[in-house]
Amino acid sequence: MxxxxxxxxxxxxxxxxxxxxxxxxxxxxxxxxxxxxxxxxxxxxxxxxxxxxxxxxxxxxxxxxxxxxxxxxxxxxxxxxxxxxxxxxxxxxEIGSLIDPAAGTDMDATGRENILLRGLFRGLSEAESQTMLAQVESFSGLGEFLDVPVRTYSTGMMLRLAFAMATVAEPKVMLMDEWFLAGDADFMRRARDRLAELVHGAEILVLxxxxxxxxxxxxxxxxxxxxxxxxxxxxxxxxxxxx
Amino acid sequence: MPGAATAPPEGHLPPAPPAAQAGPLPPPGGRGADGASRGGAPARPEGETGLLAGGSFYECDASQPRRLERAMADLGTGLRRWRLAFALAWLDIRNRYRGSVIGPLWLTLSTAIMVVGLGVLYAALFKLPLVQFLPFVAVSLILWNMINQIVSEACGSLIAAEGIIRQLTLPYTTHVLRCVLRNIGVAAHSLPIILVVFAFCGTWPGLGGLMALPGLLLLVLNSFAVAMLLGMVCARFRDIAPIVASVMQIAFFLSPVLWKPELLGRHAVWLPLNPAYTLMETMRGPLLGEPVSTLVWLSAVSFTVLACAASFAFFVRFRGRIAFWV
The missing domain is CATH 3.40.50.300 (P-loop containing nucleotide triphosphate hydrolases)
Structure with a gap:
């Protein structure tokens, strides 16, 4: 509870x-x-x-x-x-915070490396990190750009990556700042669906x-x-x- | 009227949580609260303390800060999750040389140039044969660089992690460990120089060289303690970092790095009071095949204990303030 x-x-x-x-x-x-x-x-x-x-x-x-x-x-x-x-x-x-999407992102590392790094930030095991990588890969839709340093990403791409990394976890208590309201229309539609899903999954949301x-x-x-x-x-x- | 307006709809409250927790909280400062809040926790996983955010519950009461337990939990979690600190340290080194053709080999190359340059110059100044003096200078300079690097980067161990500290909940130990591991990684790039110099001069410490390992352990322990202590102090008082830099500069000349300790003559008795010297000597002696006196060991161990104790005391007391300082 x-x-x-x-x-x-x-x-x-x-x-x-x-x-x-x-x-x-x-x-x-x-x-x-x-x-x-x-x-x-x-x-x-x-x-x-x-x-x-x-x-x-x-x-x-x-x-x-x-x-x-x-x-x-x-x-x-x-x-x-x-x-x-x-x-x-x-x-x-368990607390999940979507406060600053870009925190802890290494700008010189590739998208893929950043996803694995995020896994470490969360304290996930090797296997869990790999699962997370697969999930983020499919949700972000960044494709080949995942092998390019994050520094070269556009703002929108950065947001996709950050959003995908932030929302693969399914916390019980979700703390969210309103940064997620930016992004292109197509992504926002998917993002809203995903957020709605998360929000319904969480037991508490503080927004x-x-x-x-x-x-x-x-x-x-x-x-x-x-x-x-x-x-x-x-x-x-x-x-x-x-x- | 913040108190009056805080009645959430009854239907949303959990049905009947254990009485020990759900009842009105005892007044702040009441000693009884501690036992009650920890005892009545049936749903909590074994071994979880709730002292750090990140688990399945988190509790923080300003009237009972439980600083010691929190600091221990921080250290434990941070060290257990060394893979994160290692990955961050590795990225630090890699990013520093991003786009450079020979990359981190610059570390090796610039140290090599300094060792050869100063070795030749000071061998001439002190009128010593180069093959005898060069191994001494190589080992000294490399160890000194390591100590100097660690101390100066220790000042930024927490300030540099500001972006992460204010956004993500991580043990502070992780940032300190990151700084230490990064410097060990950088220092490791100089090891080939020592081997090359030894081969060139025909000296070889043999198995006795392994006695440098306890010295290395002391150095690493000190690095961690210093990175934590200076990291915190420098986050709070931004003037400390320049002071530390100038102290280290003076320490370079006051310590027997380029000159041999014997040159001091009867003043050499004061040397064990210099922690930079004794810590360096516990590694330099075995590597150069020279005996290390008990006094030097005693001094190095005492300084390590002192540094760890001071750092730990500071960490216990001020850990909760770090997020406000950076």
């Missing part, structure tokens, strides 16, 4: 590599909303503040909010990249998006983030009505 549980979940980014002193003066003179100084007198950005939610089996959640509201940070936190600074997080179920149509179509629930806090949380139609 997949489940996500967040209790007073907070993430703060210390601003290390800026001139903290002058910045501090500037931001603290105005009533800053998300920048503040912490106990060690550093300037920190409150990326997520005291989030409380439970996502149960079968729920498909859209994360809505403006740029910088904390959508991607929340996805990364759920994926285990950022450890919570405050509060508690529990994720039950960060600006696209309200997609949100309405795929999700049952929405969490509206604003400035790192939950502004609204509930059935998708109710949240969208006030969005």
């Amino acid at each position: 997949a489940r996500i549980l967040a209790e007073r979940l907070s993430i703060e980014f210390p601003l290390y590599h800026v001139g903290a002193r002058s910045l501090k003066k500037r931001v603290l003179s105005q009533a800053a909303r998300r920048l503040r100084t912490d106990a060690a007198n550093r300037v920190v950005v409150s990326a997520l503040r005291d989030l409380e939610f439970t996502i149960g089996h079968g729920e498909r959640v859209a994360l809505l909010g403006h740029n910088g509201a904390g959508k991607t940070t929340l996805l990364r936190t759920l994926a285990g990249i950022y450890e919570p600074v405050g509060g508690r997080l529990l994720v039950e179920g 960060a998006t600006h696209n309200l149509d997609i949100a309405r179509q795929w999700c049952t629930r929405a969490i509206h983030l604003e400035a790192g806090r939950i502004k609204a949380d509930g059935p998708i139609d109710a949240v969208l009505a006030n969005y």
